[in-house]
Amino acid sequence: MADNPRTVSAENEAVIEAARARDQGLDAVIATDAVGTILYWSDQAALLYGWSADQVIGRNVLDVTPTRGSGEAATQIMEDMRQGSEWTGEFIVRQRDGTPMIVHIRNFVVRNRGVVIGVVGVSHPSTRNTPPGSATRSVGD
Numbered sequence: 001m002a003d004n005p006r007t008v009s010a011e012n013e014a015v016i017e018a019a020r021a022r023d024q025g026l027d028a029v030i031a032t033d034a035v036g037t038i039l040y041w042s043d044q045a046a047l048l049y050g051w052s053a054d055q056v057i058g059r060n061v062l063d064v065t066p067t068r069g070s071g072e073a074a075t076q077i078m079e080d081m082r083q084g085s086e087w088t089g090e091f092i093v094r095q096r097d098g099t100p101m102i103v104h105i106r107n108f109v110v111r112n113r114g115v116v117i118g119v120v121g122v123s124h125p126s127t128r129n130t131p132p133g134s135a136t137r138s139v140g141d
Contacts, residue, residue, distance in 0.1 A: 015118030016040050018110045022122050028103075031110075031120045034082055036060045039118065048103070048123065050096030061121075065093045067100050081109050081119050090126050102126040 012033055019031035019040040028048040031040035038061050041053040049065065056064050066074040070092045077087050087107045094100050103123040110118040 011112055011117040012039050014112060015110045015120070018108070018118070019120045022108070022120055026124065028123045029120065030061065030065075030123070031118060032061050033118050034116050036062055036078055036119075038064065040120075045123075048095075048125070049093070055096075067092055067094045077107070078119070081107060082116055084109060084111075084116055093123075 015031050015033060016039050019029050019042070023029040023040075023042045023044075026044060028045035029040065029042040030038060030045050032038050038056050038059055041051070041056050046052050051064065062071065062074055062078065074091070081087060086109055087105070089105065090102055091105050092100050092102050102125070104126050105121055105123040107119055107121045109116045110120060
């Protein structure tokens with residue numbers, strides 16, 4: 001399914017477990033470690049983004065999902081999350097074939113003893129006609 005059978009650290013396992021706990025519906029669930037390495041890629045993520053788990057686990061999420069135009073904003077969001085801020089909003093991403101799409105994303109940080117060890121992102125296609133690049137910061141502004 002969604003996680004890599006390779007041996008993982010206890011911290012990465014905690015991030016994967018947090019992702020599994022959120023992987024209960026029709027939303028795409030993606031989890032990364034604190035530096036952005038993909039640890040978990042749900043079946044719905046495979047359907048939404050067009051990449052199988054085997055194709056993306058171990059890669060940096062910033063190399064997989066943002067478009068050229070949204071990469072800088074995605075980098076800043078990841079840095080803010082490393083500092084402990086969670087993020088929710090509309091964001092333009094790309095499918096495997098390069099097709100851009102707007103998704104609604106809720107990103108949750110995973111902590112161990114107060115230190116951010118990973119991020120779990122839950123996304124689905126936007127139902128609103130939101131201009132690309134607009135986003136709403138919600139938690140931790």
